[in-house]
Amino acid sequence: MTMAAVMESRAETRAWPETSRIARVDVVSDMREAETVWRALEQSSQFSTPYQRFDFLVAWQRQVGTRDGIRPFIVIARDKERQPLLLLPLGVRRENAVRTARFLGGKHATFNMALWDKDFAVGAARTDIDALMSGIRGHAQADVLALTQQPRRWIDLANPLALLPNQVSANDCPLLTMAPGAPPASRVSNSFRRRLKGKERKLQTLPGYGYRLATSDTDIKRLLDWFFAIKPQRMAAQQLPNVFADPGIEDFIRDACMTRLGGGGHAIDIHALECDEEVIAIFAGVADDKRFSMMFNTYTLSGNSKYSPGLILMRDIIDHYAERGVTSLDLGIGSDDYKRLFCKDDEPIFDSFIPLSLRGKVAAAGLSSLMRAKRLIKHTPALMQIAQRARGVLQR
Structure with missing residues (x-):
């Protein structure tokens, strides 16, 4: 048998x-x-x-x-x-x-x-x-x-x-809920948006500056090459272990980011702020028609980091998904201060x-x-x- x-x-x-x-x-x-x-x-x-x-x-x-x-x-x-x-x-x-x-x-x-x-x-x-x-x-x-x-x-x-x-x-996961059709201020307050716009004016003077969702294999590879060069330096500065150095992790992330889904998008989507000179920040995560969930992120080591590019990018991502009918968004496990700027609730x-x-x-x-x-x-x-x-x- x-x-x-x-x-x-x-x-x-x-x-x-x-x-x-x-x-x-x-x-x-x-x-x-x-x-x-x-x-x-x-x-x-x-x-x-x-x-x-x-x-x-x-x-x-x-x-x-x-x-x-x-x-x-x-x-x-x-x-x-x-x-x-x-x-x-x-x-x-x-x-x-x-x-x-x-x-x-x-x-x-x-x-x-x-x-x-x-x-x-x-x-x-x-x-x-x-x-x-x-x-x-x-x-x-x-x-x-x-x-x-x-x-x-x-x-x-x-x-x-x-x-x-x-x-x-053991851990909490900060959560942002977004009501369909609600005004932008319901998800990111007007006062916070004004603060971010003030910082963004400095970045907007950079040639080629803008927010992008990576769609081509060339862009995905370029952004991942940048991420795997910068993230270890960021983690070392914070005295954190580099989980991306574990065997197979980088290969897994590259495979998933390159894998196209039948309904559009990728198994992991990459969002970025860029200018002609450099990548300024990226956030990557998984999404469906109701939820975006962030997996990993980092931002530039250059002087442009002082203008809070990660927060600006997060605002853009929130607006991007809200406009497409997504009703909730999380920034991953852990109650880091920047997550609480956007996510006031917790996912039990x-x-x-x-x-x-x-x-x-x-x-x-x-x-x-x-x-x-x-x-x-x-x-x-x-x-x-x-x-x-x-x-x-x-x-x-």
């Missing part, structure tokens, strides 16, 4: 709750085998975030996940007609001898979520989630699920995985650590305690100062 047949037999003979629409749970380790279902569930008529797009995560797995020893663990739940109800894009790796399943994308995905059939997500109940967990547990390929940085809601729907036991994530995010075996019970308790400790440090100024000093010493 083939492995596929074994998996199918296991799924069909499992006792599923009669009140759940989930009739079987399959697991595949080849992302390409799941591609058809995956792309169907990432359509705008369904329910998912841009971070879980197939093109984004397949680039990450190819360049980063495989190098880190992560094996795809793609969970697909179906109804009795075998129609897909959800897809969980996970990867398994041994961590301290424990097989730990996490969302693919690592630290470069701000939000993690399953891809859902929207109608199923709207009515999903605890019995459905219990059936999903039972199906995953039955495949016996992981000891613990470490499902971190999940939004409690996405746009206008509740995340059904919030029905699992959970805790508040949570973590779930679900044991799938006896060994997994110990791991789940340990992971939960670790993340609670991280949140305590990040939200206690005195503890955060100690942690930052320690990090500075280690960086020397």
Whole structure:
């Protein structure tokens, strides 16, 4: 009997709750085998975030996940007609001898979520989630699920995985909501706009100055070349580790930025302020028709940096997406001061650590305690100062 047949037999003979629409749970380790279902569930008529797009995560797995020893663990739940109800894009790796399943994308995905059939997500109940967990547990390929940085809601729907036991994530994510058709002052105040315009007058004297969304391969490559030259210098000056130097990260970002999506745009979009002489600032992130989510940014080392080009670019990006009907925007994890200038609210995010075996019970308790400790440090100024000093010493 083939492995596929074994998996199918296991799924069909499992006792599923009669009140759940989930009739079987399959697991595949080849992302390409799941591609058809995956792309169907990432359509705008369904329910998912841009971070879980197939093109984004397949680039990450190819360049980063495989190098880190992560094996795809793609969970697909179906109804009795075998129609897909959800897809969980996970990867398994041994961590301290424990097989730990996490969302693919690592630290470069701000939000993690399953891809859902929207109608199923709207009515999903605890019995459905219990059936999903039972199906995953039955495949016996992981000891613990470490499902971190999940939004409690996405746009206008509740995340059904919030029905699992959970805790508040270690980090916050500042959020800007934008009402369709609202005046520009509702998203960036008139007084703040005047301040930015005053600074921008200095930049407007530069030949070729302007805001651009990179669309050609030539422009994307040029902007990324600049970013990977400047960002390490910025991070070193702030005594921060250069996460972009980790194996495979630069290749992943270049691949995703070059990958064109069927509906337009790229898996990662790059926005820039430029003049003829130099790139002044860039912001890059993922977007769909309802949300823009920033991933990375930097700005020039030249004297033009004193005119707040990052803030000017952020204003342009906000206006760009608002004019296209996007209703929310975030600037990534962390409550940096510049983010609070634009984002007055927070996106509620949570973590779930679900044991799938006896060994997994110990791991789940340990992971939960670790993340609670991280949140305590990040939200206690005195503890955060100690942690930052320690990090500075280690960086020397």
